[in-house]
Amino acid sequence: MAANVIDDLEAEQLRLESVLSRLVPADWLAPSAAAGWTIADVALHLAQTDEAVAATVHGDGNAIEWQRLGSTVDEAMAALVAADRTDPAVVFDRWRAARRACVEALRAADPGQPVRWVTNWIKPRTLATTRLAEHWAHALDIATPLGIDYPDTMRLRHIAWLGHSTLPYAFRLTGLPTVPVFCDLTAPDGSSWQFGDPAAENVIAGDAGAFCRVGAQRLDPEASGLQTKGPYAAEALRVLRNYAAV
Known part of the structure; x- marks a missing residue:
């Protein structure tokens, strides 16, 4: 794993932000490629989990009580999104703030000190890698159904x-x-x-x-x-x- 994974996470977030910034209101409410979620729901999920990254790196545990919300992580994430839906413009602003806080927390974290994430303890750079994977996959969920080109990169x-x-x-x-x-x-x-x-x-x-x-x-x-x-x-x-x- 290259040493610049946090930089690449930020670059992937910026690319997704560029896509989201060009959406019209109808796009936000259109179905994504993530079953049962709109485009706004996907962005909300990313906001919630980016917020959780910042919280867990700062020592607030898992930040999200995964097991209380569902029997699986997927069920918990669906329940969290369903409970927190709001205007797409609010979602977009929330995610932009959350993704910056996520990156700042990961940059400031002790690289040798594992943090709790879902059911495992992982080091901050590995957590950054999972966030890069998550943002990339969900960017596909957003771009593909809208017919937006989202080419692969060296990231x-x-x-x-x-x-x-x-x-x-x-x-x-x-x-x-x-x-x-x-x-x-x-x-x-x-x-x-x-x-x-x-x-x-x-x-x-x-x-x-x-x-x-x-x-x-x-x-x-x-x-x-x-x-x-x-x-x-x-x-x-x-x-x-x-x-x-x-």
């Missing part, structure tokens, strides 16, 4: 790193053997990103954007065009997620 390297790094966690969650996986991915500029041991028996190869989308559950593995080799490579691709755990 995806952080997200690809996260997906590969959390494969052991994904294996454990699903009861699969924790086996080494080598990823040979093609970056947006055509260069190669490699993660893991090249001698590993299990290999995933192909487009980095597709790999990140599979990890974000925005693309079915079978439709990704990614190639797998080895006894557990296809299973690794199936359980791949951009988890907030390393």
